[in-house]
Amino acid sequence: DAKTTQPTSMDCAEGRAANLPCNHSTISGNEYVYWYRQIHSQGPQYIIHGLKNNETNEMASLIITEDRKSSTLILPHATLRDTAVYYCIVSDYSGGYQKVTFGTGTKLQVIP
Amino acid sequence: IAGITQAPTSQILAAGRRMTLRCTQDMRHNAMYWYRQDLGLGLRLIHYSNTAGTTGKGEVPDGYSVSRANTDDFPLTLASAVPSQTSVYFCASSVIPNTGELFFGEGSRLTVL
Numbered sequence: 001d002a003k004t005t006q007p008t009s010m011d012c013a014e015g016r017a018a019n020l021p022c023n024h025s026t027i028s029g030n031e032y033v034y035w036y037r038q039i040h041s042q043g044p045q046y047i048i049h050g051l052k053n054n055e056t057n058e059m060a061s062l063i064i065t066e067d068r069k070s071s072t073l074i075l076p077h078a079t080l081r082d083t084a085v086y087y088c089i090v091s092d093y094s095g096g097y098q099k100v101t102f103g104t105g106t107k108l109q110v111i112p
Numbered sequence: 113i114a115g116i117t118q119a120p121t122s123q124i125l126a127a128g129r130r131m132t133l134r135c136t137q138d139m140r141h142n143a144m145y146w147y148r149q150d151l152g153l154g155l156r157l158i159h160y161s162n163t164a165g166t167t168g169k170g171e172v173p174d175g176y177s178v179s180r181a182n183t184d185d186f187p188l189t190l191a192s193a194v195p196s197q198t199s200v201y202f203c204a205s206s207v208i209p210n211t212g213e214l215f216f217g218e219g220s221r222l223t224v225l
Contacts, residue, residue: 034213043116043202043216044155087154100214101171102147102155 003027004088009107012082018075020106022088025069032091033064035073037084038105044087047073078110114138116217118203124223125193133188133220135203143206144186145170145214146178148199155202161186193224 005023012018024033034049048055048062050071055062061074075082087105119134137144146158157170161180175197177189186205190197200221204214 036214041200041219043204043218044214046213046215049213100145100157104152104154 003090003101004103006086006088006103006106008104009109011109011111012075012078014080014110014112015077018073018078018082018108018110020073020075020086020088020108021070022072023070024088024090027068027090033062033068033071034089034091034100035060035062036087036089036102037082038087039081039084044102047086049091078108080110080112082108083110084108116203116205116215118201118217118220120220121218122221122223124225127194127224128192131190131193131222133190133201133203133222135186135188135217136184137186137203137205137215138184139205139207139215140183141205141207141215142183143208144180145204145206146176146186146188147202147204148172148197149202149219150199158188158201190222193222195224198222198224 032049032051035047036044038044048060050062050064064071085105085107087102091100116137125131142163145160147155149155156172158176159178161167164180164183167178200219202219203217206214
């Protein structure tokens, strides 16, 4: 069962903000929202995570709706190096291990 | 070396052969994971280990085994490789088991013919 839904692909002009949406309508109260990205064939890279409050770090901002059913990752000034597949995941610790399930993500193309 | 090291980077293997993918981390993370990545299917968890001496099955464990003799190493073994195990394999670790902040290696591309 997919726990998150993301658009398959998006384009963004270089220098503009990239807003990547994610739906997680079945998220439970103890689950965090995490974002990763994967550039070409490299290993995924952690970006940011949050529970219910908006979060910001040097890479991005994460906006989580009040009902927690969706979130948006914001790259404030996209560069060509931000071209990657972005994964939104919800993290649940149950059954004795961290269930971190990656879907197929959003392929972001930053256009010059 | 800082982070996670995987070896080999790539390998072509005949079906039926045994193969071990190596994963070593120097961050003293408690939890380690093995994922496979296939086109259109995203990343799927194969096996995990919450701490040295313990392992568990993920979503797609069949045909794979792991061991965790110490904190740093988490090898993945294919006892008898089959073509459907052709994939890119990623090892990851986290400080503690119940966090989604994972650190990934650069992957091992395995082709089974």
